[in-house]
Structures are given as C-alpha cells and as structure tokens.
Amino acid sequence: MTQDYSAASYWKKNLQYLSILLSVWFIVSYGCGILFVDQLNKIRIGGFYLGFWFAQQGAIYVFVILIGIYVQLMKRLDRQYNVHEQEADPS
Numbered sequence: 001m002t003q004d005y006s007a008a009s010y011w012k013k014n015l016q017y018l019s020i021l022l023s024v025w026f027i028v029s030y031g032c033g034i035l036f037v038d039q040l041n042k043i044r045i046g047g048f049y050l051g052f053w054f055a056q057q058g059a060i061y062v063f064v065i066l067i068g069i070y071v072q073l074m075k076r077l078d079r080q081y082n083v084h085e086q087e088a089d090p091s
Contacts (some may be wrong), residue, residue: 006081009081010077010081010083013077014074014077017070017073017074017077018070021066021069021070024062024066025059025062025063025066028054028058028059028062029054029059029062029063032051032054032055032058032059033051033054033055033058033059034055036051037051037052037054037055038051039051040054
C-alpha cells in the first residue's frame with residue numbers, strides 16, 4: 001500500500017466510526033429524550049419516568065460510554081495502520 005492510500009483508508013474508517021457512534025448518540029438523545037418519550041414514560045426506574053431519565057441523564061451516560069468505545073476503536077485502528085504512538089524514552 002502506498003502512504004496516500006493508507007492515509008485515505010485510515011480516515012475513511014475513522015469517519016465511519018464517527019458516523020456510527022454519533023448516530024447512536026443522536027438516536028438515544030433525540031429519540032429517547034424527545035420522540036419516544038411517551039412510550040418510555042410508561043416505564044419507571046427509581047421513581048422517575050424512563051423518558052425523563054434519558055432526557056436528563058441517560059443521553060449523557062451513553063455519550064460517555066460512546067467516547068470509551070471510540071477510544072478503543074481508534075487504538076485498534078491505529079495499531080492496524082501502524083500510526084499508534086510509541087512511548088517516549090524517559091532518559
């Protein structure tokens with residue numbers, strides 16, 4: 001593989017990861033917090049309606065989890081394309 005092809009495929013895969021993860025976040029935050037709130041409010045967790053919980057806290061938790069997933073995916077992608085950071089020598 002040439003360097004240009006490698007960089008292009010690396011960024012294409014990176015954008016694919018971003019698109020999927022941001023779509024999941026959008027569905028959870030907008031869908032569960034606004035669109036599906038009436039159906040979700042039929043379920044209660046800890047005294048709160050599930051739709052309210054997703055709008056107030058659930059979307060934030062999902063976003064933090066998605067950040068962790070993105071970090072793991074990028075570590076694997078960096079190793080695959082050999083662009084991962086190497087630890088610096090402390091001396």
